[in-house]
Amino acid sequence: VMERLKLVLQYFQSNSESISNGICIILALVSVKLYTSFDFNCPCLPQYNKLYSLGVMTVPPIILFFLGVLVNRHTGVMMDEWMRPTGNRSKNPAVVKYLFSAMIQRALLAPMVWILVTLLDGKIFICAFSVSVDPALFQGLDVIKIMAKVPCREDVIFKNSSFRKAVSRYVRCHSQAVGWSILLFLIVLGAMGRLIKPCFDDHATFLQTRYWSNYLDVEQKLFDETCVLHARDFARKCVVQFFEDMREDTVLYLPHPPFISNFREDWEEEEEERLHGITKQQQVDKLLNKWYYSKPELDVTRISHRPKTCVTWEDREGNTLYSDV
Amino acid sequence: MDKFRMMFQFLQSNQESFMNGICGIMALASAQMYSAFEFNCPCMPEYNYTYGIGLLIIPPIWFFLLGFVLNNNVSVLAEEWRRPTGRRTKDPTILRYMFCSITQRSLIAPAVWVSVTLMDGKSFLCAFSINLDIDRFGNTSLVKGMSEMERIKLLARIPCKELFEHQEIRAAASRYIKCISQACGWMFLLMMTFTAFLIRAIRPCFTQAAFLKTKYWSHYIDIERKMFDETCKEHAKSFAKVCIHQYFENISGEMRSFHYRRSSRDGSDDDSEDKKSDEEKLLGIRAQDDMNKVLWNWHTCKPALALRKDE
Numbered sequence: 008v009m010e011r012l013k014l015v016l017q018y019f020q021s022n023s024e025s026i027s028n029g030i031c032i033i034l035a036l037v038s039v040k041l042y043t044s045f046d047f048n049c050p051c052l053p054q055y056n057k058l059y060s061l062g063v064m065t066v067p068p069i070i071l072f073f074l075g076v077l078v079n080r081h082t083g084v085m086m087d088e089w090m091r092p093t094g095n096r097s098k099n100p101a102v103v104k105y106l107f108s109a110m111i112q113r114a115l116l117a118p119m120v121w122i123l124v125t126l127l128d129g130k131i132f133i134c135a136f137s138v139s140v141d142p143a144l145f146q147g148l149d150v151i152k153i154m155a156k157v158p159c160r161e162d163v164i165f166k167n168s169s170f171r172k173a174v175s176r177y178v179r180c181h182s183q184a185v186g187w188s189i190l191l192f193l194i195v196l197g198a199m200g201r202l203i204k205p206c207f208d209d210h211a212t213f214l215q216t217r218y219w220s221n222y223l224d225v226e227q228k229l230f231d232e233t234c235v236l237h238a239r240d241f242a243r244k245c246v247v248q249f250f251e252d253m254r255e256d257t258v259l260y261l262p263h264p265p266f267i268s269n270f271r272e273d274w275e276e277e278e279e280e281r282l283h284g285i286t287k288q289q290q291v292d293k294l295l296n297k298w299y300y301s302k303p304e305l306d307v308t309r310i311s312h313r314p315k316t317c318v319t320w321e322d323r324e325g326n327t328l329y330s331d332v
Numbered sequence: 333m334d335k336f337r338m339m340f341q342f343l344q345s346n347q348e349s350f351m352n353g354i355c356g357i358m359a360l361a362s363a364q365m366y367s368a369f370e371f372n373c374p375c376m377p378e379y380n381y382t383y384g385i386g387l388l389i390i391p392p393i394w395f396f397l398l399g400f401v402l403n404n405n406v407s408v409l410a411e412e413w414r415r416p417t418g419r420r421t422k423d424p425t426i427l428r429y430m431f432c433s434i435t436q437r438s439l440i441a442p443a444v445w446v447s448v449t450l451m452d453g454k455s456f457l458c459a460f461s462i463n464l465d466i467d468r469f470g471n472t473s474l475v476k477g478m479s480e481m482e483r484i485k486l487l488a489r490i491p492c493k494e495l496f497e498h499q500e501i502r503a504a505a506s507r508y509i510k511c512i513s514q515a516c517g518w519m520f521l522l523m524m525t526f527t528a529f530l531i532r533a534i535r536p537c538f539t540q541a542a543f544l545k546t547k548y549w550s551h552y553i554d555i556e557r558k559m560f561d562e563t564c565k566e567h568a569k570s571f572a573k574v575c576i577h578q579y580f581e582n583i584s585g586e587m588r589s590f591h592y593r594r595s596s597r598d599g600s601d602d603d604s605e606d607k608k609s610d611e612e613k614l615l616g617i618r619a620q621d622d623m624n625k626v627l628w629n630w631h632t633c634k635p636a637l638a639l640r641k642d643e
Contacts, residue, residue: 087631094633127369172494173375180374180383187390194394197401205410218564225565226572230630233576233615240614241623305620 027113030078034117038071042124049134049158056155060135064125068118075114081106084224101216102223109220119193126186129179134158136178244307247283252303253294254284254316284316348551351437354402358441362395366448373458375492377484384459388449392442399438405430408554426553429546443524450517453510454491460509461490469504571639577615579635583626584616 050059076082085106088098125131137157157174285291320329374383400406409430412422449455462484478486489495496502535543617623 091634092632094629095636096634129370129372169495172492176372176374176492177376177379179372180379183372184383184386187386187394191390191394194397194401198397201401201406202410205407205414210411210415218568221565222568222572225568226575229569229572230576233580234627237580237614237617237623241618244614244618305623307614307618 027079027081027109031075031113031116034071034075034078035120038067038117038121039124041067042121042128047130047134049130051156051159053138053155056138056158057135060131064122064131068121071117071121072114075117076110079110079113081110081224084220084227085110087227088223099216099219101212102220105216105220106223123186123190126182126189129175129182130158132182132185133175133178136181137174140174140178241305241307245303245305248307248309249298249303250283250285250294253290253297255290351403351405355399355437355440358395358399358402359444362391362441362445363448365391366445366452371454371458373454373491375489375495377462377488380462380488380491381459384455384457388446388455388459392445395441395445396438399441400434403434403437405434405554408557409434412553423546423549425542425546426550430550433550443520447517447521450513450520453506453513456513456516457506457509458491461505462487464490464505464509466501466505469501469508571637574639575635575637578640579630580615580617580626582635583629584618584622 045063047063050056085103088106089103091098138154140154140157154174157171157178285294318331319327320331322328371387372383374380409427412430413427415422464487466483466487486496490502490505493502617626
C-alpha cells in the first residue's frame with residue numbers, strides 16, 4: 008500500500024498544478040468524511056431548530072473554504088505578485104486575475120461538496136423545516152411544538168411513528184430536490200463555461216497569462232531553493248573561516264630530520280585539511296567557548312585571502328631546524 | 333506493484349486511453365453514487381411520479397454534462413473551432429470526429445445510472461404505484477367503500493414499508509412493479525449495446541480511408557497541444573533559473589566595488605579546484621548585508637524579464 012501511495016504521490020508532484028488539484032480533491036474527501044462522522048444533534052425545540060441547522064450548513068463550509076485558500080500554494084504567489092512594488096518588472100493584472108480565479112475555484116470545491124452532501128442526506132432540512140410543514144397534508148395531530156419534535160425519534164409523543172416518518176420523508180424529498188437542482192445548475196455552468204469560453208476569451212492572451220503565472224510559481228520555488236543552497240555554502244565557509252581564525256603559529260619539537268617529516272600519506276593530507284589547523288586541546292576549548300560567547304560576523308570575503316600559519320621545527324636545545332608555511 | 337505501475341504508465345501514455353480510464357472511473361462512480369444515495373420516496377400522490385421519474389432522468393443529465401466538463405478534449409475542440417485560420421487550414425471532419433468521440437464517452441456514465449436504477453426497481457415502484465390495479469393482488473375488501481382520493485392515497489403509500497400496513501399486498505405489488513422495471517432495464521441495455529454494435533460494425537463500410545486520416549489528425553492536435561504546454565513549462569523553468577542567477581550576480585556586482593578596498597591584492601592563486609566551484613556557488617554574495625539586499629530587492633524591485641546573453 009505504501010508503494011502505491013508513493014507512486015500516486017510522485018505522479019501528483021510532477022507539476023504544481025497536479026499538487027493543487029490533489030489537495031483540492033483530498034479536502035473534498037475530508038469534507039465528506041467529516042459529515043459522515045459528525046454527530047448531528049437536532050435540538051428539537053421550536054426556537055433553536057432553524058438556528059442549529061443554519062449553523063451546521065454554513066459554518067463548516069466557511070472553515071473549509073479558508074482552509075482551501077490557506078493550503079493552496081498559489082495564494083502566496085498571487086499575493087506576492089499583487090502587492091509587490093513595480094520596480095524593474097512591469098505588473099500584469101491578467102496574471103493576478105488568473106491566479107485568483109484558479110485559487111477560488113479550487114477553494115470552493117470542498118464547501119460545495121459539504122453543502123451538497125448535507126442536502127442529499129436531508130437531516131438538516133428536516134431539522135430546520137419540520138415546523139413549517141402543513142400538518143393537514145398528513146392525518147394526525149397539528150401542534151407546532153409537535154412538529155418541532157419530528158427530527159427526534161426517541162420522543163415519547165410519537166407513539167404512532169408513521170406520522171413522523173411521513174413528515175420526514177416529505178421534507179427530505181424537498182431537500183434532495185434542492186440538492187440535485189444545485190448540482191445541475193453548477194454542472195450546466197461548468198459545461199457552458201468550457202464550451203463557450205473560447206468564443207469570448209482571447210485564447211492567445213490566455214496562453215500568455217498561463218505561461219507567466221506558471222513562470223511566477225516556478226521562479227518562486229527556484230529562488231527559495233537557491234537561497235537554501237546558498238545558505239548552506241555560506242554557513243560552511245563561515246564556520247571554516249571561524250576555525251581557521253583560531254589557528255596559531257605552532258612550534259613542534261621533533262628529533263627527526265626534515266626530509267622524513269615531509270613524507271605524508273594522501274589520507275593524512277585530507278585529515279589535515281579537515282582539522283582546519285585546530286590541533287590542540289586548549290585550542291578546541293577556546294574555539295568552543297568563543298563560538299558561544301562571540302559568534303563571528305557574517306562575512307566570508309576573507310576566506311579567499313586567508314593568512315597562512317607558520318610551523319617551526321626545533322631540536323631539543325632550542326635551535327631552529329626548519330620553518331614552513 | 334509493477335503491474336500497477338505499468339497500467340498507470342499505459343493509461344497516461346496517450347490521451348485516448350487516459351480518457352477511457354476517466355470514463356471507466358466515472359461509470360464506477362455513478363454506480364457507487366446510486367448505492368450510496370438514499371432513495372426516499374415521498375409516498376404522497378402529488379409527488380411520487382415527479383420524484384421517481386426525476387431520479388431516473390436528472391442524474392444521467394448531470395453525469396453527461398460532467399463528462400463534458402472533465403474531458404479536456406472539449407477545450408481542444410472549442411479552440412480548434414474558434415482559431416483564426418492563419419497558415420494552417422481547418423478541417424471540419426476533424427471537429428465532427430472529436431465531438432462524436434467526446435459525446436460517446438460522456439454517454440457511458442448516464443447509461444450506467446439508468447441501468448442500475450431500472451434494475452433496482454425502486455424508482456419505478458415509487459412512480460407507478462398509484463396506477464396499480466389493487467384487485468389483482470389480494471382481497472378487494474381493502475378498497476371497498478373508499479373514495480377515489482383515499483384510494484389513491486393508499487396506493488401512494490405502497491413504496492414505503494413503514495407506512496403501509498398490509499405487508500402481503502405490498503410485497504406482491506412491489507414484486508410486480510420491480511419485474512416490469514427490470515424488463516425495461518434489460519431492454520434498455522440491449523438497445524444501447526445493439527446501437528453501439530451497429531455504429532462500430534457499419535462504419536467501416538463507409539469512408540474508411542478518410543476515417544483513418546481524421547483519426548490521425550485529431551490525435552495529432554491533441555498531442556501537439558500537450559507538447560506545447562510541456563515545452564512552455566520547461567522553458568519557464570530554465571528562464572527562471574537564469575533570471576535568478578543573473579539577479580544574484582547583479583547585486584553582487586554592485587557590492588563588489590564597495591568591498592574592493594577591503595580585499596587584498598590577489599587571492600586567486602591559492603584557490604584549489606573545489607574551492608573555485610564553491611566560490612561560484614556563492615554567486616558572488618558573501619556578506620550578510622549583501623544577502624539582505626538580495627532578499628529585500630527580490631520583493632521591492634524584482635528584476636526585469638530580460639535575460640542578458642552570456643559571453
